[in-house]
Amino acid sequence: MNSQSQSQSQSQRRKNFKIEAFKHKVELDPKYAERTWKVLEHAIHEIYNNNASRLSFEELYRSAYNMVLHKYGDKLYSGLVATMTAHLNKIAKSVESAQGGLFLEKLNHKWADHNKALQMIRDILMYMDRSYVPTSHKTPVHELGLNLWRDHIIHSPNIQARLQDTLLDLVQRERTGDVINRGLMRNITKMLMDLGSSVYQDDFEKPFLDVSASFYSGESQQFIECCDCGSYLKKAERRLNEEMERVSHYLDAKTEVKITSAVEREMIANHMQRLVHMDNSGLVNMLIDDKYDDLSRMYSLFKRVPEGLSTIRDVMTSYLRERGRVLVTDTERLKDPVEFVQCLLNEKDKHDKIISTAFNNDKTFQNALNSSFEYFINLNNRSPEFISLYLDDKLRKGLKGASEEEVEVVLDKVMMLFRYLQEKDVFEKYYKQHLAKRLLSGKTVSDDAERSMIVKLKTECGYQFTSKLEGMFTDMKTSEDTMLDFYAKQSAELGDGPTLAVQILTTGSWPTQLTAACNLPPEILTVCEKFRTYYLGTHSGRRLTWQTNMGTADIKATFGKGHKHELNVSTYQMCVLMLFNSADGLTYREIEQATEIPALDLKRCLQSLACVKGKNVLRKEPMSKDISEEDVFYFNDKFTSKFVKVKIGTVVAQKESEPEKQETRQRVEEDRKPQIEAAIVRIMKSRRVLDHNSIVAEVTKQLQSRFLPNPVVIKKRIESLIEREFLERDKADRKLYRYLA
Amino acid sequence: MMSKLGRGQKDKVQQFMAITGASEKVALQALKASDWHLEGAFDIFYSQPQIRAVTDTRHLEELYKRYRDPDVDMILVEGISLLCNDLQVDPQDIVMLVLSWHMKAATMCEFSCQEFIGGLQSLGVDSIPKLREKLPSLRNELRDEHKFREIYNFAFSWAREKGQKPLALDTALGMWRLLFSEKHWPLVEHWCQFLQVRHNKAISRDTWSQLLEFVKTIDPQLSNYDEEGAWPYLIDEFVEYLTENGIVPSRK
Numbered sequence: 001m002n003s004q005s006q007s008q009s010q011s012q013r014r015k016n017f018k019i020e021a022f023k024h025k026v027e028l029d030p031k032y033a034e035r036t037w038k039v040l041e042h043a044i045h046e047i048y049n050n051n052a053s054r055l056s057f058e059e060l061y062r063s064a065y066n067m068v069l070h071k072y073g074d075k076l077y078s079g080l081v082a083t084m085t086a087h088l089n090k091i092a093k094s095v096e097s098a099q100g101g102l103f104l105e106k107l108n109h110k111w112a113d114h115n116k117a118l119q120m121i122r123d124i125l126m127y128m129d130r131s132y133v134p135t136s137h138k139t140p141v142h143e144l145g146l147n148l149w150r151d152h153i154i155h156s157p158n159i160q161a162r163l164q165d166t167l168l169d170l171v172q173r174e175r176t177g178d179v180i181n182r183g184l185m186r187n188i189t190k191m192l193m194d195l196g197s198s199v200y201q202d203d204f205e206k207p208f209l210d211v212s213a214s215f216y217s218g219e220s221q222q223f224i225e226c227c228d229c230g231s232y233l234k235k236a237e238r239r240l241n242e243e244m245e246r247v248s249h250y251l252d253a254k255t256e257v258k259i260t261s262a263v264e265r266e267m268i269a270n271h272m273q274r275l276v277h278m279d280n281s282g283l284v285n286m287l288i289d290d291k292y293d294d295l296s297r298m299y300s301l302f303k304r305v306p307e308g309l310s311t312i313r314d315v316m317t318s319y320l321r322e323r324g325r326v327l328v329t330d331t332e333r334l335k336d337p338v339e340f341v342q343c344l345l346n347e348k349d350k351h352d353k354i355i356s357t358a359f360n361n362d363k364t365f366q367n368a369l370n371s372s373f374e375y376f377i378n379l380n381n382r383s384p385e386f387i388s389l390y391l392d393d394k395l396r397k398g399l400k401g402a403s404e405e406e407v408e409v410v411l412d413k414v415m416m417l418f419r420y421l422q423e424k425d426v427f428e429k430y431y432k433q434h435l436a437k438r439l440l441s442g443k444t445v446s447d448d449a450e451r452s453m454i455v456k457l458k459t460e461c462g463y464q465f466t467s468k469l470e471g472m473f474t475d476m477k478t479s480e481d482t483m484l485d486f487y488a489k490q491s492a493e494l495g496d497g498p499t500l501a502v503q504i505l506t507t508g509s510w511p512t513q514l515t516a517a518c519n520l521p522p523e524i525l526t527v528c529e530k531f532r533t534y535y536l537g538t539h540s541g542r543r544l545t546w547q548t549n550m551g552t553a554d555i556k557a558t559f560g561k562g563h564k565h566e567l568n569v570s571t572y573q574m575c576v577l578m579l580f581n582s583a584d585g586l587t588y589r590e591i592e593q594a595t596e597i598p599a600l601d602l603k604r605c606l607q608s609l610a611c612v613k614g615k616n617v618l619r620k621e622p623m624s625k626d627i628s629e630e631d632v633f634y635f636n637d638k639f640t641s642k643f644v645k646v647k648i649g650t651v652v653a654q655k656e657s658e659p660e661k662q663e664t665r666q667r668v669e670e671d672r673k674p675q676i677e678a679a680i681v682r683i684m685k686s687r688r689v690l691d692h693n694s695i696v697a698e699v700t701k702q703l704q705s706r707f708l709p710n711p712v713v714i715k716k717r718i719e720s721l722i723e724r725e726f727l728e729r730d731k732a733d734r735k736l737y738r739y740l741a
Numbered sequence: 742m743m744s745k746l747g748r749g750q751k752d753k754v755q756q757f758m759a760i761t762g763a764s765e766k767v768a769l770q771a772l773k774a775s776d777w778h779l780e781g782a783f784d785i786f787y788s789q790p791q792i793r794a795v796t797d798t799r800h801l802e803e804l805y806k807r808y809r810d811p812d813v814d815m816i817l818v819e820g821i822s823l824l825c826n827d828l829q830v831d832p833q834d835i836v837m838l839v840l841s842w843h844m845k846a847a848t849m850c851e852f853s854c855q856e857f858i859g860g861l862q863s864l865g866v867d868s869i870p871k872l873r874e875k876l877p878s879l880r881n882e883l884r885d886e887h888k889f890r891e892i893y894n895f896a897f898s899w900a901r902e903k904g905q906k907p908l909a910l911d912t913a914l915g916m917w918r919l920l921f922s923e924k925h926w927p928l929v930e931h932w933c934q935f936l937q938v939r940h941n942k943a944i945s946r947d948t949w950s951q952l953l954e955f956v957k958t959i960d961p962q963l964s965n966y967d968e969e970g971a972w973p974y975l976i977d978e979f980v981e982y983l984t985e986n987g988i989v990p991s992r993k
Contacts, residue, residue, distance in 0.1 A: 691971070715977075
């Protein structure tokens, strides 16, 4: 505009020299437009007839440009549409006439041609595409070309159905084992995608999915009638992989998830229950036979469908619970506690391996395993005792010669079982008893192993659980030191008497055994008294009580023909045997009177001295198996053994007899009462007012690491606390309790 | 008390006492309750017949002397026997329990001087004939829900042996039979049998008081009994006992 103004100002100087717009238009006369169009039309024909090489791009472009410029865009556009349509109709007929397998090839070929043509046409008509098309809201050339192809070829009545059928037929053939032209398929499906995803979906994908669904529905029905579970799953996996491969080779990527879910639904989801429960080959059989491959396959296949994994998990859980229930109630197996626990450990190992190998270490499966174990272990209320006995066996002899790692592995595995126990306080009671026997008899495989176990229990249950156990170890050490000192100071006075080794046990740390002391032989009594005096001299204010049911003794015995043996016996046994120094034969009652050993213990003691082959240092009349109060006992002169040292002690931890078991259980119940009360008081002190059910829930939660409190017992404790005026019922709502400060 | 009142209020009290013959305490009560309106106070006074009667302290002291034990300053078993005789009432009669309640007696079979005199005063009687007249209304009090509960709970501490926290079983059974023949409970015999067979120990206060709630709220067929109802464990066991023996329909 600058020059104009300049010229204007110039013109003003020059007096009214105007520059005006073109007065005369360069009109394109209609005949010219028609002529131009004809040129272009001809070009389009040539392009379609593959004769494009002779055309001048520049000239054609200019022609089109001019038409648009001179407002003949409409004519150009509608001409284009008409021309292309005419060609496409011809192409359609050509494709329709193709026979059999050539149909698709023809279609593919013509499609390629059309695309090439379209490109050229678009280039020629680019100006129209850019200026006329947007302003008149017409479809751009390329898209127009595609739409026309779609409407006149793909959706032509004689082609549409045939195309679909042909494609689906090829897929079917490939599924049944034929080899097909995948490249051709890919081109066709790509063509459909290019025409628009709705074309692909409506003309191919939807029918494809429908047909596939019914195909797999039929096939799965067939398979499931004749295959076992493992084979079926293999087939399903194969089909699934096939479909994914199919998609990658000649279908649109978005089809993958649709076809795979169809296969998953037909082959897996619809038959899940039947597969899992199949006789002789279902999930349970796979678990029993450790079929890792099959299980792994089942897991990855079922993972794909809703509720798949939970189906596996539920069946596994109910199987485990039932199996576990059978194990823990099997009376034969229960006769050997160590075997029993080993069995449980084996089951755990087996299923751990299955979960890690085949189930991808899936946490939900681990949880199901844990809850199943927790369920059945607690079905047998002797489980805590038996686990302690198992540990006793291992720590006493089973782990002899094992490396540190091996020991840790075993202990850790047992700890897993321990964690499942609901009544951990019962375990504690037994463990204490068994540990006491091990320590006192000196029969422990490794001090380190013992301590390692204590550490594990402490980590799991806290300091309180293990403080007494640790006290036991301390007592043992202290006793050692005490004995050294005793002998150092007293050796002159003791002279030739029996050598004494005392273990001083702190009451409270050790399991309480209220037994009256028996009558010790005079030689023993003397040295014991000397010790007592010595000890109380340095520890005044303490009280010592001999635990004669827990000691051991080594006796030198001379039998007939001068055979000498050293007998390792319990204290009770020693008391009995020493009597035979002054008598050859004694009745049961005489022995009882002289020793004052409690009846049950005495019978056990005499049985071990007189009725066990290879250890019968006493002879009994009559020679029956059991001890009766009428029996008479004699020193067995004829005793022989190939060992010089003979062990007859009976201080090994054993499965409790029924009355002993009742007693232990009773003590456990008594111990629980104050714990429950303490929990109630703690809770009420902080909450002040609380309803009954909430108290029960809170108490259970607080105590669950030790035992599962019985709600009736909790109720009784609450009433006891009401009676003792720690709590009261709310006046308005009788279900509420109040804390009384 | 009077010193804290204004002149107008003091006048009203005097007036009230003159007209009704009531004691100063009663006058104050009535007037306070009616917000110092004399008319309202009269209404209140005359609608509560117990307060109306005036008692003569001297008569009461005479009465006490009649029943008092020669060696101890208490009315003991013999005195009570005599009292019952005078009243023409069986010593086992439940009305004696109601009477003891009015007296706020600490232990059964004895009344202290304070308890005896205070109790009769609160009843507004000062002679045996007057007391005898009152007996029917005392009996009636058992029909009042509220009062029955108070009397029932009172009975626990009253029937206890001195120095004992729980109530001896035999005594409890006797009391229950007595109380629940008044307020009819069809299961009372079963309850007593159950306790003798299964429990055979003393009864705690909580169990005692909760039993009344049980009787009041749970129907004899136990259709609305709730295991989660925080009932004392004895009552839970009783329910089990009834179900086991087919006395009530099975709960499943």
